[in-house]
Each structure stands twice: as C-alpha cells, then as structure tokens.
Amino acid sequence: MSLPALKTTNLCRYFQLGPQEIQAVKNVNFEIAKGEFAGIVGASGSGKSTLLNLLAGLDTATSGDIEVNGTAIGSLTRKQLSAYRATQIGMIFQTFNLLPHRTALENVEMALYFADLNKSDRRSKATLALEQLGLKDRLNHRPNSLSGGEQQRVAVARALVKKPEIIFADEPTGNLDKENAHQITELLAELNRSGLTIVLVTHDEQLVEKYTHNAFRMDFGSLQPYSGGTAK
Ligand SMILES: Nc1ncnc2c1ncn2[C@@H]1O[C@H](COP(=O)(O)OP(=O)(O)OP(=O)(O)O)[C@@H](O)[C@H]1O
Ligand SMILES: [Mg+2]
Numbered sequence: 001m002s003l004p005a006l007k008t009t010n011l012c013r014y015f016q017l018g019p020q021e022i023q024a025v026k027n028v029n030f031e032i033a034k035g036e037f038a039g040i041v042g043a044s045g046s047g048k049s050t051l052l053n054l055l056a057g058l059d060t061a062t063s064g065d066i067e068v069n070g071t072a073i074g075s076l077t078r079k080q081l082s083a084y085r086a087t088q089i090g091m092i093f094q095t096f097n098l099l100p101h102r103t104a105l106e107n108v109e110m111a112l113y114f115a116d117l118n119k120s121d122r123r124s125k126a127t128l129a130l131e132q133l134g135l136k137d138r139l140n141h142r143p144n145s146l147s148g149g150e151q152q153r154v155a156v157a158r159a160l161v162k163k164p165e166i167i168f169a170d171e172p173t174g175n176l177d178k179e180n181a182h183q184i185t186e187l188l189a190e191l192n193r194s195g196l197t198i199v200l201v202t203h204d205e206q207l208v209e210k211y212t213h214n215a216f217r218m219d220f221g222s223l224q225p226y227s228g229g230t231a232k
Contacts, residue, residue, distance in 0.1 A: 042218030086114035090159030149180030
C-alpha cells in the first residue's frame with residue numbers, strides 16, 4: 001500500500017488562557033490517503049481551524065505527531081518547515097487572507113517567492129493560474145475592487161500556483177453566496193479528480209456528503225468518522 005498523504009498520531013493542541021486550559025485539539029488520530037477528498041465538519045469552536053493550522057505547519061502541536069508523505073512535520077527545522085509550506089501544501093482561508101495593497105497578480109506571485117524562479121517566470125505562472133480561474137480581466141485589481149467570489153478565486157490561484165500535493169481549505173465557501181460556493185467546491189472536486197489530495201473544513205454537511213470520499217466530525221477537540229446527519 002502506498003504511504004498515506006497525511007497521518008496524525010495522538011495529536012494535541014492545548015491553549016493556556018490564564019488558569020484555563022483549552023483543549024482545542026485532543027488526541028486526534030486519523031489518516032488521509034493520497035488523492036482523497038476528505039471533509040471535516042463540526043460546530044463552531046470544535047477545533048477545526050486549529051487542526052488545519054497544525055497540519056499546514058502554521059502552528060505547533062502541544063504533543064503528538066503529524067506525518068505528511070512520510071515526513072514528520074514536528075522534526076523539521078524552521079527552514080525546512082517554511083519549504084514545506086511553500087512547496088508541498090496550499091492553504092485556502094475562509095477570509096481569503098489576500099494582501100489588500102497588492103493586485104490579484106501580485107498576491108498570487110508572492111506564493112512563488114520561495115520557488116527557484118525568476119520574476120518573469122513567476123509572473124507568467126501567476127498569470128496563467130489566474131486565467132485558469134476565469135480572472136484574466138482582473139489581474140491588476142486590488143482585493144477591495146473584487147467580489148467575494150473573485151477574491152476567493154484569487155486565493156485558490158495562490159494556493160494552486162505552486163503545484164502543491166495537498167490543499168487545505170478552511171471554510172472556503174463560508175463567505176460566499178450559494179452560486180459562488182458551488183463553483184469553488186466544484187473547482188476543488190475537479191482538482192481532486194486531477195490527483196490533488198484535498199482536506200475541506202466546512203459547516204456545510206451537504207457539501208461533505210456530496211463531494212468527499214472520507215469525512216470526519218470534530219467535536220470538542222476530538223475527531224471521529226463522520227456518520228452522516230447531525231450528531232446531536
Ligand atoms: N490562540 C488561541 N488561544 C486560546 N484559545 C484559542 C486559540 N485559538 C483557538 N482557541 C480556542 O480553541 C477552540 C477551537 O477553535 P477553532 O478556531 O479551532 O474552532 P473552529 O472549529 O475552527 O470554529 P469555527 O467553525 O467557528 O471556525 C475555541 O474554543 C477557541 O476559542
Ligand atoms: Mg474555524
């Protein structure tokens with residue numbers, strides 16, 4: 001059997017807030033196979049973003065391990081971790097996280113700063129990624145002159161331009177209307193069919209049921225297989 005794309009072992013992330021310990025991610029053990037479209041649902045505050053940020057190397061676990069394509073993320077040096085984030089994974093955030101004073105094209109180009117490319121190659125790759133997302137006529141727009149759906153497509157282009165192996169999407173459709181939400185999810189499904197591993201976090205159980213192969217429910221920091229319907 002091939003290596004899983006992703007595997008966690010007893011993963012925990014606790015936050016200390018004064019005397020209070022918040023167990024945002026509690027002993028999470030799960031695996032995602034290469035090429036899978038995985039979904040994670042769960043109530044607000046259940047720990048979904050905390051888990052995704054750990055997987056994406058944006059935060060450090062309190063204890064436990066994460067392996068991505070056989071590499072233990074926790075054992076990487078800071079430099080290796082930056083390289084991991086810059087080359088192997090793409091992250092799509094609920095709030096897009098685009099730089100407001102940069103154009104669509106510049107936002108996407110920035111994802112390539114760590115790649116060994118000169119400026120004109122970065123520009124042509126970023127242009128192509130935006131064109132593929134239907135934003136050919138929006139290259140020089142700043143985020144505040146783009147619609148929500150367009151901003152999210154810029155964010156998707158930024159995640160894709162480096163040709164990652166895994167895409168982590170944290171509520172990518174949470175701020176979009178139904179039509180744009182559908183378009184973005186269809187796009188993720190298409191990317192998955194072309195071989196990318198996708199981990200989608202969403203409140204929307206219909207999306208999980210329609211699109212994902214393998215789904216989980218997060219509940220007070222614990223992760224269980226999704227068994228359909230609402231837990232409570
Ligand atoms: N930096 C932090 N310091 C302290 N507590 C935190 C921190 N980040 C998250 N938490 C807490 O951890 C818990 C999980 O938060 P998280 O953002 O992962 O939830 P979520 O499932 O993504 O929620 P939502 O669906 O609303 O986005 C919450 O109780 C939150 O208040
Ligand atoms: Mg969240």
